[in-house]
Amino acid sequence: MVLEAALVFPFFIFFIVFLIYMIQMTLISTALQSTVSDTVKMVSSHMHPIALVVKQEIPSEENKDTPLTGNWIIPKLSVTDWASQYSSSLPAPFNQWMMDAAAKGDEPLQTIKNATAETVLDPVVKPLLKPFIQSEFLNANRIHVSNIYLPDMKTRSNPYFGIELSYELPIKVPFINKKIVIQAKAQERLWIGDTSESTDVGMGEDEASTAIEVLEKPDPAVVGKKTKVRVKVAPNSTAQLAVFYKSGASTAKYLGWKQADSEGYIEWEWFVGTNTTPGTWPFVITTEDGQRVEVMFTVVDLR
Numbered sequence: 531m532v533l534e535a536a537l538v539f540p541f542f543i544f545f546i547v548f549l550i551y552m553i554q555m556t557l558i559s560t561a562l563q564s565t566v567s568d569t570v571k572m573v574s575s576h577m578h579p580i581a582l583v584v585k586q587e588i589p590s591e592e593n594k595d596t597p598l599t600g601n602w603i604i605p606k607l608s609v610t611d612w613a614s615q616y617s618s619s620l621p622a623p624f625n626q627w628m629m630d631a632a633a634k635g636d637e638p639l640q641t642i643k644n645a646t647a648e649t650v651l652d653p654v655v656k657p658l659l660k661p662f663i664q665s666e667f668l669n670a671n672r673i674h675v676s677n678i679y680l681p682d683m684k685t686r687s688n689p690y691f692g693i694e695l696s697y698e699l700p701i702k703v704p705f706i707n708k709k710i711v712i713q714a715k716a717q718e719r720l721w722i723g724d725t726s727e728s729t730d731v732g733m734g735e736d737e738a739s740t741a742i743e744v745l746e747k748p749d750p751a752v753v754g755k756k757t758k759v760r761v762k763v764a765p766n767s768t769a770q771l772a773v774f775y776k777s778g779a780s781t782a783k784y785l786g787w788k789q790a791d792s793e794g795y796i797e798w799e800w801f802v803g804t805n806t807t808p809g810t811w812p813f814v815i816t817t818e819d820g821q822r823v824e825v826m827f828t829v830v831d832l833r
Contacts, residue, residue: 651675692717
């Protein structure tokens with residue numbers, strides 16, 4: 531009996547330690563995802579004035595009631611003066627981004643977008659994360675910015691902001707001593723006014739063969755069940771379906787690029803995850819020739 535206990539006890543202890551480690555990793559992963567999601571939402575809601583500066587759409591007396599400008603109304607000011615006066619009302623680092631945009635357009639933001647090294651991205655993006663980091667689960671020094679996604683502010687194409695984070699766990703893989711890194715990503719549509727994202731359909735005979743026609747969409751999509759999108763595009767062309775929820779772009783199987791049949795029909799069917807947040811969310815269809823259409827759909831939880 532003593533011999534059997536001596537043989538089994540180490541495995542029992544190892545199992546308990548492994549269970550504790552898995553629980554800890556789950557808590558860290560959830561906290562990291564929450565941090566990046568809240569950060570992306572905050573950034574998305576503060577980018578409108580920066581977009582106005584990049585486009586130099588500073589309101590004047592004649593168009594002060596334009597819905598695009600909202601409360602940002604200062605008559606007869608230059609772009610630099612307007613940015614200087616209103617940047618003080620924005621939190622850091624948006625105030626500096628706004629001044630940089632007034633001086634150099636979207637060049638500073640594109641520099642951040644094109645950076646791939648953590649040493650470049652961390653000092654710029656990590657200050658945005660600090661208010662949302664749950665210190666009881668996350669160590670800020672272990673968080674690194676792997677990638678950042680920014681739209682083209684001049685053309686306002688692809689108006690989505692995203693952050694991808696990595697987190698080095700404090701425990702390494704036993705025996706081989708390798709680091710364990712978990713990742714989290716979130717993406718959100720920017721509030722920067724009209725982006726002309728939607729594709730007009732039926733505008734003429736020349737456009738009819740290439741326009742995106744949505745034939746079927748979720749009505750509604752149900753959490754924990756499969757849902758479907760069916761479209762018609764140019765025959766034998768390819769198109770991509772991207773679905774965006776509260777946490778960012780969906781990673782469900784069977785989304786992405788597909789080829790249309792000889793009549794131009796494409797169908798995507800995917801599983802709506804059990805952790806999907808109910809609400810109204812967009813899906814975006816992009817063709818190989820650059821046409822886009824964004825459609826809103828509703829997700830409900832009937833459980």
